[in-house]
Amino acid sequence: MIPPEGLTVGPNIVCKLHTTLYGLKQDPREWNKSYDNFAKTLGFVQSTADRCLYVRDVSKNTFYLFIFVGDIILVNSSLTDLQELKKSLMCTFKMRDSGVLNYFLVIKIRRSHREFFINQGSYLRKLLSKLKMGN
Secondary structure, eight states: OOOOTTOOOOTTOOOOOSSOOTTSTTHHHHHHHHHHHHHHHTTOEEOSSOTTEEEEEETTEEEEEEEETTEEEEEOSOHHHHHHHHHHHHHHSOOOOOOSOOEETTEEEEEOSSOEEEEOHHHHHHHHHHTTOOO
16 A cells, blocks of 8 residues: 555554455445445344345335445335435435436336336347347
């Protein structure tokens, strides 16, 4: 590590990091611990089936938070509650709102009033084309 500009460091001096540096192998674990602590302070419970999923039930209003690497998916039936959670997340973490979820990884997501539909049609077409099986 090169000391910050203006800091004079003699020989045999070690600098202690108080946070992880982006790109280090510890970085994803530290991010996950921060997110986990944040979600639990808001009353979310981590799923035992998928450790990336957090659920909070409040009087028939269920919140779902899903984290994958640096992406967060929020699902809730109340737009007002969703906006409040987004605001809280943005105050705690450096992030931006990407809007309504249409694609996640290679999954296309379409919503109706009460349902979600997911498919991987475009991924399958690309894969078949790549394998020369497009027809």
